[in-house]
Amino acid sequence: MIDTYGRNVTYLRLSVTELCNLRCRYCMPPEGICKRAHDDMLTEEEMTDAVRAAAALGITKVRITGGEPLVKPNILSICRRVSRVEGIRETALTTNAVRLPEMAAPLREAGIHRVNISLDTLDGQKYAFITRVGRLKDALAGIEAALAAGFDKVKINTVLIGGFNDDEVPALAALTMKWPVDVRFIELMPMPGSAFSGKAEAFVPAGRVLEMLPNMEPVREHDGVARLYRLPGACGSVGLISPLSSHFCAECSRLRLTADGFLKPCLHSREEICIKGMDREEMTEAMRKAILMKPGQHEALSATEGSRAARAMNRIGG
Ligand code: SAM
Numbered sequence: 001m002i003d004t005y006g007r008n009v010t011y012l013r014l015s016v017t018e019l020c021n022l023r024c025r026y027c028m029p030p031e032g033i034c035k036r037a038h039d040d041m042l043t044e045e046e047m048t049d050a051v052r053a054a055a056a057l058g059i060t061k062v063r064i065t066g067g068e069p070l071v072k073p074n075i076l077s078i079c080r081r082v083s084r085v086e087g088i089r090e091t092a093l094t095t096n097a098v099r100l101p102e103m104a105a106p107l108r109e110a111g112i113h114r115v116n117i118s119l120d121t122l123d124g125q126k127y128a129f130i131t132r133v134g135r136l137k138d139a140l141a142g143i144e145a146a147l148a149a150g151f152d153k154v155k156i157n158t159v160l161i162g163g164f165n166d167d168e169v170p171a172l173a174a175l176t177m178k179w180p181v182d183v184r185f186i187e188l189m190p191m192p193g194s195a196f197s198g199k200a201e202a203f204v205p206a207g208r209v210l211e212m213l214p215n216m217e218p219v220r221e222h223d224g225v226a227r228l229y230r231l232p233g234a235c236g237s238v239g240l241i242s243p244l245s246s247h248f249c250a251e252c253s254r255l256r257l258t259a260d261g262f263l264k265p266c267l268h269s270r271e272e273i274c275i276k277g278m279d280r281e282e283m284t285e286a287m288r289k290a291i292l293m294k295p296g297q298h299e300a301l302s303a304t305e306g307s308r309a310a311r312a313m314n315r316i317g318g
Helices: 044-056 075-083 100-109 124-131 136-149 166-173 207-212 280-292
Strands: 011-015 061-065 090-095 114-118 153-160 182-187 227-230 238-241 254-257 262-264
Touching: 011 044, 044 075, 044 254, 044 280, 061 075, 075 090, 075 100, 100 114, 100 136, 114 136, 124 136, 136 153, 153 166, 166 182, 166 207, 207 238, 254 280, 262 280
Parallel strands: 011 061, 011 254, 061 090, 090 114, 114 153, 153 182, 182 238
Antiparallel strands: 227 238, 254 262
16 A cells, blocks of 8 residues: 555564563663563454455565564464465564574474574674573574575674674674575664663664675665675675664555554654454554554654654564
């Protein structure tokens, strides 16, 4: 469906849980989050109905996210149902990879085409620091499992954090030489609940990656909002995603649905529409309204000016 600003909205980010087995400092508060009552969250049936409603409006791609989608006990069933909805051509999933060693092959069988894996460092101590509770070896085993499972694409997402991992840009980009993966560097966003919000020194513009890797060549392929480059001889591309230094609102084709049933027309706005308890027709109407509510662009966002979103990332779905 075309929105008020002529953008074709084709992509739904479906958050299936707010819970996570990690506690990334830029994503959620240290204590994690309170487990909410079951009745407050979308059921599997409601999620499937929401995807059917989205498909009726022309959405063709769904990304399942969270929180951590792989901690959701019925995740395989959700993936199976979402990927089979008529009109959905691509079903992707974003994960921290910790549970991929046992889940990668079943996810592939359940219809997941692509996985994005979050990995911010290759140093075990830094990984434990940024995730507060995680072990690097679990994430690396998860990446290997994803590669073995034969997904159409495996991408690694790294949030650039000044003074934390900016010195690791060459090593992280070099993963594209070792594995058939794309590595994407994402600018840190000042989200509610982030330990780095208001800390200007933590913000690194994605363009800095180009200064650090001068031998990269631009790639002409299109990959959503990422600008793509490639190291000579690499199997995969290096992508730069710059929500702050060069926001991509003009190309935004996304609608988000939170695990508690709120449609978010824009990541950085407070506006939400609740669809919990609606039937499919009502959901379709709510989605139409949400698409028409998408702003032309979000309000000013900078390293120190926080997002207007009312929720931490784990409660939105990244
Ligand atoms: N648990 C999964 C994972 O770790 O990928 C999925 C959810 S996580 C919220 C999804 C993505 O959001 C991750 O790639 C993470 O790096 C990104 N993210 C979370 N907070 C962010 C922030 N403040 N700035 C930029 N990216 C952020």
